[in-house]
Amino acid sequence: MTEITALFQALERGELDQTLRTLRCGGEVQAARARVTALVKGFQTAFGKGEDAQVALLSAPGRTEICGNHTDHQHGRVLAAAVNLDFLACAAPNGTNTIRFQSQGWPMVEVTLDGSGPREDEKESTPALVRGMADRIAGLGYPVAGFDAYAVSDVLPGSGLSSSAACEVLLGVILNHLFCQDALDAVTIAQIGQYAENVYFGKPSGLMDQTASSVGGAVAIDFADPAKPVVRPMQVDLNAAGYALCIIDSGADHADLTAEYAAIPQDMKGIAGWFGKEVLRQLTQADVLANLPALRKEFGDRAVLRALHFFADDQRVEAEANALEQGDFDTFLALVKESGRSSWMYLQDIVPAGAVREQAMAVALAVAETALAGRGAYRVHGGGFAGTIQVFVPLDMLDQFKAQVEPLLGEGSCHVLSIRPVGGAVVWG
Structure with missing residues (x-):
């Protein structure tokens, strides 16, 4: 914690420059400084604080899933990475038992810490995440109390970059720094985020999003x-390999898709339960194939196909990770395309059930395939059904690729990202 005056002075002297460059994976440092200045001034305005107020700066990145589409909730394997878009917050204890969380452009969230547990009227809302994170950390024995936080985010909502996980990790980093003396490690914060999302928010997510953001x-x-x-951390330099990571917004709407996710x-747990198991990781593909007629009759074909996707994508994670570590980018790209095909054919998370006129994800994949002209790789990104696709584009055709894709899918729909080496972090204070 440091006074706002001291923070502004350090910012002007360039003492945060290297940290900001790391968090943003390069970029214009003046823009990064201006973002911090605007953030802190937003905090002062929102909570009526002067420049003698003591604050901390904290950050949590979005994430990109590279392989392991819907494998984490079946205790499978995933390959993911943090990206250079983040939630950045200015925060300080407020001496009460109420958390006030203001995300720029959104209404103020106020949550009173009363130990009441999950609330039905907060389901699928930011207050649920705030309460869930605070309650869980308090339950671990830490003296959690009220705080004020003002946040800005460029993690695109509905982009498959998991803005919800980034928000959870940000809240975890704030609580850890203000009330736990930074005792919680990155994986523990991720697990707390998943708990808040599952139990308080009401979404049955796995643990991949939070772990990638936090670590x-x-x-x-x-x-x-x-x-x-x-x-298993890995050193990955896409630029050195000659590729750009692009996330393309399909234009599809996430609204009312909770049931699809x-x-x-x-479906997967239904198949596992038939064998007396909890999750598919406890089975093998051979188990399912040996009992295919009975499983089709009991659960229908979609559930069986989704189970087959799990086994294949779970194995692909290991192969992709090995290819990346060995610098074998041709094999890596071939596996990315295999994962994409499996998600479309078996997992079936490209088009919502019954959708005919609106198939934006499928159109985005078709456009990317055409623009790549046999090079690079493309796949669904994140949970599917809406949001974004992921494309690895050769650097020598990046401008051409964007020029071909954006007129068809929307100006600004193609976002070129970098892998951020740092997860949830205390930036200053």
Whole structure:
């Protein structure tokens, strides 16, 4: 914690420049400084604070899923990375038992810490995440109290970059720094984020999003034991390999898709339950194939196909991670395309059930395939059904690719990102 005056002085002297460059993966440092200045002034305005107020700066990145589409909730493996878009917050204790969280452009969230647990009227809302994070950390024995936080974000909502996980990790980093003396490690903060999303928010998500955001860099994660995920950090330099990571907004709307997302783990767990197991990781593909007629009759074909996707994509994670570490980008790209095909054919998270006129994700994939002209790789990104696709574009055709894609899918729809080496972080204070 430091006074706002001291923070502004340090910012002007350039003492935060290297940290800001790391968080943003380069870029114009003056723009990064201006963003921090505007953030702190937003905090002062929102909460009526002068320049003698003591504050901390904290950040949590969005994430990109590279392989392992809907494998984490079945205790499978995933390959993911933090990206250079983040939630950035200015925060300070307020001496009460009420958390006030203001995200720029959104209404102020106020949550009183009363120990009441999840509230039905807060389901699928930011207050649910705030309450869930605070309650869980308090339950671990830490003296959680009220705080004020003002945040800005360029993690695009509905982009598949998991703005919700970034928000959860940000809240976890704030609570950890203000009330836990930074005792919680990155994986624990991720697990708390998943708990808040599952139990308080009401979305049955896995643990990949929060872990990638919290840990940072590129990571292969094995969730065989979700209480103790095995995290394998990797050094990945896409630029050196000659590729850009692009996230393309399909223009599809995430609204009313919670049931579609929830149906995927339900289908998979249904198959596992037939064998007396909790999740598909406890089975093999051979188990499913040996009992295919009975499973089709009991659960229908979609559930069986989704199970087959799990086994294939779970194995692909290991192969993709090995290819990246060995610098074998041709194999990596071939596996990315395999994962994309499996998501479309077996997992079926490209088009919502019954949709005929609106198939924006499928159109975006078709446009990317055409623009790549046989090079690079493309796949669905994140949960599917709406939002974005992921494309690895050769650097020598990046301008041409954007020029071909954006007139068809919308100006500004193609976002060129970098892998951020740092996860949830205390930036200053």
